[in-house]
Amino acid sequence: MSYQVLLYYCYTPIDNPEQFREEHHRLCLELDLRGRIIVAHEGLNGTVSGTVESCARYMAAVKADPRFAALEFKIDEVPAHTFQKLHVRVKPEIVHSSLHEMKPYEKTGQHLSPAEFKAMKDRDDVVVVDVRSDYEYNLGRFKNALTLDIENFRDFPDRVERLEQFKDKKILTYCTGGVKCEKATAFLLEQGFENVYQLHGGIIKYGIEAGGEDFDGQCYVFDNRVAVDVNRVNPTVISLCHHCQTPSNRLVNCANPHCNAHLPLCEACGEKLAGACSEACAEHPDKRPYDGTGAYPKLSNHYNPAQGLASYGKSKVKN
The missing domain is CATH 3.40.250.10 (Rhodanese-like domain)
Incomplete structure (x- = not known):
């Protein structure tokens, strides 16, 4: 089965983001989409993964709304879901900044x-x-x-x-x-x-x-891929392993959850430090098991808006 990742945003006024969020969440659940979507009074911003068919239906549904008619999807082909779960959240802005008063749909570069x-x-x-x-x-x-x-x-x-x-x-x-x-x-x-x-x-x-x-x-992305190649003409590696300073574009989260630093760590240093960014973090009693990826995604909490917050609370306890 073929999958896609959709990256998109649209600055446009949304009068009732809470209601829109509930409706949009239901749509994503129906299509088995996973990812992170932010809804705000100023617009919509998201990255989701799903089957090619589900993504096509999702794009059609979003663009059918006149508010998002000009929205453009960046589409990437992937072998499977690039997210473990679905989040659709209402926030003050669709990208966290200190520029709350800016309205790009009125003036931008x-x-x-x-x-x-x-x-x-x-x-x-x-x-x-x-x-x-x-x-x-x-x-x-x-x-x-x-x-x-x-x-x-x-x-x-x-x-x-x-x-x-x-x-x-x-x-x-x-x-x-x-x-x-x-x-x-x-x-x-x-x-x-x-x-x-x-x-x-x-x-x-x-x-x-x-x-x-x-x-x-490489380009950092906000899903389980962490980084993607974009240069097919004259590619190079510019990032250095945090520990040994050899060229490496292999990003990990430090295995010590209290540190959780996001940084490049080559495979050799990853094995040597068991996924930690330093010897101190490698010896921390709460260090997470290292499986060679340096990624620690949270599993789905199975929240369903149709069943209310009570169901959500029970699923959180189970996880």
Whole structure:
């Protein structure tokens, strides 16, 4: 059986996100989709996996809603589900930031297709800016891209001063799928930057349509795959093993759950430290068993909105 992963977002007003969340959750359960979906007053953001047939039905259902008619799905073929469970949650924003007042559906940076981005990115009057977190760009980023030492996207406004020296240039931003760039470019415009652009569809779409050329390393993704190759033209590895500093794009979570650091660890060091990031974490009494992957996904809690919270509570106890 063939499966797909769908990555998508759409900034659009949702008047009653709680009601929408319940209806959307039921739809995903009916289609046996798994993944993470965020619903907010400002829109919808998600990554889900399912069979090709289920994904087709889901995409049709979402785009049938006029609010999401312009939504674009980034589609990747996979051999099986890339999530263990389904989460559909209501949150204040569809991407956590400190830019609550930004409304990308009213004002945002100019969208560039992958071909347009590729044609512009190396020009002298252009600065390419990565708006993702450090653990993401340390694994992979565009050649010569400017990174902003961000641990979390909410730090972005505090780093914009580093771009002041480039106000006379064209600012080209990028992220995984595009959702962060929408708010980042809206904020830059508010701060007086005039020539602000964003890679439409993000790194994932660039890999699909432009072969990923000049994207060094791998792209971090928020599912069980952890990272994916996007460059089919001139690929390379830029991340280094946290322990021995040899080139490695193998990401793990530290086996010590109290640390849980997300970092590159080569296979040799993974075996040596039993999946931990250090000898101290390897010796921690609560260290999780290491199976060679460095991934510790939670199993489904089988929550069904049709049966209410009581059923959810019982299933949580069982797990």
